[in-house]
Amino acid sequence: MNKSQLLILMTPVVLFSLTVHEYSHGRIALLLGDDTAKRQGRLSFNPLRHLDPLGVLFFYFMGFGWAKPVPVDWRNFENPRKDMMYVSVAGPMSNIILASACGFFLRITSPYELPVIFYLLCFGVYINVALCVFNLLPVFPLDGASVLKGLVSRGMAVRLSMLDRYGAILILGAFLLDHFAHTRILWSLIGVPIIYVVRLLTREMFPLLQDVLIRSFG
Helix, strand or coil: CCHHHHHHHHHHHHHHHHHHHHHHHHHHHHHCCCCHHHHCCCCCCCHHHCCCHHHHHHHHHHCCCCCCCCCCCHHHCCCHHHHHHHHHHHHHHHHHHHHHHHHHHHCCCCCCCCHHHHHHHHHHHHHHHHHHHHHCCCCCCCHHHHHHHHHCCHHHHHHHHCCHHHHHHHHHHHHHHHHHCCCCHHHHHHHHHHHHHHHHHHHHHHHHHHHHHHHHHC
16 A cells, blocks of 8 residues: 555545543543533534544544543542543543554554555554554643643642643644654654554564555655
8 A cells, every 4th residue: 555545545544533531531420420421412423523624634644633622620530630630531541542542453464465454453552552652642632631630749730730721832832843844853852662552562564564554655
């Protein structure tokens, strides 16, 4: 397959992975007492309800991206700081589960007899690991920010919240610098853990997966 065909094949994997990520946030929020996502129709496996066009485009140009955040009202939680941590970590953990499943089937799938399935599984591993690692960066509005606030003291969490207004600017700035100035700021932060986890999940199939990624993003 050429690069264009591989990118087209990657699309359903991106949409499904983002959908599961956001659905998991909404489902855990509901279990903890907040039905905001359910009332707004976001507790759904319909990717159109979660789609952020810019976030999807970033997958094709940067290798990682995002979906439209699921709305959560922390005032409905019994323990807002801790419960927000659980809601936030649910998305990345759902992606690791998907990546693990794809990695298992990848190792028993022949790239020569079932090439399309093999490519889909390669994308399934990489995209879900990338989603998990990227979203665990402790910078608002990424999930890692809420996870960090749930782990530190209440006073420290308040101080960290004061920095939230700068988070989106920092992330966007890093994206733009990486793309136009080739600084590789984000990749220097998340590249090593992404490759390590992908290698761990795919083992002997890692060189073949790496070749698929190079042909897709290179």
